[in-house]
Amino acid sequence: MVYSVNMEKDRQHTMPRHPIGVVSIRTGISKDVLRVWERRYGAVTPARTPTGRRLYSDLDIERLRLLRQAVAGGRRISDVAALELTELQALTGDDRSRAEPEVEFESPQAEGVSRYLQESLEALYRLDNRELENILSKAAISLGSKSMRRDVIGPLLTIVGDRWRDGTVRIMHEHLVSAIIRSILGSATNGVGGSLSGPRLIVTTPSGELHELGAIMAASAAKETGWHVVYLGPNLPAEEIVQAAREFQARAVGLSIVCSTGDRHLAEELRKIRRFLDPNVALLIGGRGARHMDSLFHELGATYVEDLAAFQDALDAITI
Numbered sequence: 001m002v003y004s005v006n007m008e009k010d011r012q013h014t015m016p017r018h019p020i021g022v023v024s025i026r027t028g029i030s031k032d033v034l035r036v037w038e039r040r041y042g043a044v045t046p047a048r049t050p051t052g053r054r055l056y057s058d059l060d061i062e063r064l065r066l067l068r069q070a071v072a073g074g075r076r077i078s079d080v081a082a083l084e085l086t087e088l089q090a091l092t093g094d095d096r097s098r099a100e101p102e103v104e105f106e107s108p109q110a111e112g113v114s115r116y117l118q119e120s121l122e123a124l125y126r127l128d129n130r131e132l133e134n135i136l137s138k139a140a141i142s143l144g145s146k147s148m149r150r151d152v153i154g155p156l157l158t159i160v161g162d163r164w165r166d167g168t169v170r171i172m173h174e175h176l177v178s179a180i181i182r183s184i185l186g187s188a189t190n191g192v193g194g195s196l197s198g199p200r201l202i203v204t205t206p207s208g209e210l211h212e213l214g215a216i217m218a219a220s221a222a223k224e225t226g227w228h229v230v231y232l233g234p235n236l237p238a239e240e241i242v243q244a245a246r247e248f249q250a251r252a253v254g255l256s257i258v259c260s261t262g263d264r265h266l267a268e269e270l271r272k273i274r275r276f277l278d279p280n281v282a283l284l285i286g287g288r289g290a291r292h293m294d295s296l297f298h299e300l301g302a303t304y305v306e307d308l309a310a311f312q313d314a315l316d317a318i319t320i
């Protein structure tokens with residue numbers, strides 16, 4: 001009995017089950033850095049779903065945490081990436097015990113991020129919209145817009161959503177944070193930025209999907225890579241998406257799916273879009289609500305993009 005319980009624990013420990021977003025939050029390593037550590041240094045080798053998404057095990061997460069500690073303790077990733085887990089444990093333990101007390105194991109960037117998150121939540125609970133906007137604007141300036149989206153806005157919305165579910169955040173807080181974030185990311189929704197001569201992209205959310213912040217972030221990321229982007233707002237019926245792509249001569253359509261409660265209607269809408277959309281127009285879909293739709297995307301020839309960096313890579317690949 002004890003033996004089988006241990007075997008089950010081991011199995012769970014090595015089972016690939018965590019997407020890159022979860023790993024990034026649990027380890028404090030950004031998704032971009034995770035990919036580089038994997039590609040260049042073979043730090044971990046995540047499994048892949050049939051559509052190519054990375055999946056990590058508990059063991060991978062443990063290894064990545066230790067690697068992060070080793071790097072924060074002054075070592076180079078190239079020197080430590082190939083070490084065994086036990087060697088890493090010994091090394092980081094040793095580094096910690098010999099470090100001067102003032103040695104900082106948390107990077108200044110990570111520290112800034114957690115401070116912005118904490119302050120944003122405090123302002124939100126006080127319904128202090130001015131302060132919330134101030135904090136997020138400061139974050140954008142000090143971290144850059146990419147890191148602000150990825151490290152502050154994304155996690156802030158996740159925390160708000162989780163707390164709403166467990167009842168410690170109210171709908172009014174959720175509405176307030178959405179309104180402020182929408183206004184901060186506002187330039188993504190108008191004609192500012194991007195390149196008028198760049199390849200053309202339509203961004204929206206399918207009919208029934210009212211969450212629009214993921215689409216706005218995607219539009220803003222695409223502009224930064226030189227695409228000419230038109231953001232059409234949320235909740236757009238399939239026929240309108242197809243027609244807009246035709247009239248705008250889009251090379252790609254980006255859709256955000258955050259909520260997974262209306263799956264059947266959504267699947268019908270996506271099938272309609274693919275059926276009538278020019279086959280040369282790429283269909284790129286992101287958002288947490290789309291994570292479990294691998295087989296539908298496979299059927300439609302749509303690409304699931306797990307985050308904004310992967311989106312920028314996918315857009316680059318279209319123009320090569």
Ligand code: B12
Pocket residue numbers: 149150154157158159160161162164165174175178182208209210211212213214215217218254255256257258259260261284285286287288289305306307308311
């Ligand atoms: C704000 C919010 C709302 C606001 C949205 C306002 C607005 N203007 O957008 C309002 C109040 C309208 C709302 C309504 C509802 N909501 Co709501 N909401 C949220 C909240 C807090 C944030 C949503 C969000 O924008 N997240 C940020 C996104 C964009 O994160 P993400 O999906 O991980 O996306 C990342 C990447 O994937 C990428 N990305 C996203 N999209 C795309 C697209 C492309 C092309 C690319 C490349 C990348 C990309 O960018 C993000 C940043 O890294 C979430 C909590 C959460 N964890 O997300 C709940 C949440 C999504 N809501 C939820 C629910 C249940 C609802 C309601 C059903 C509540 C109700 N009973 O009425 C309705 C449904 C409305 C509908 N039909 O769509 C649930 C969904 C659960 C589920 N099973 O899917 C969540 C998860 C809350 C929870 N913890 O339970 N909501």
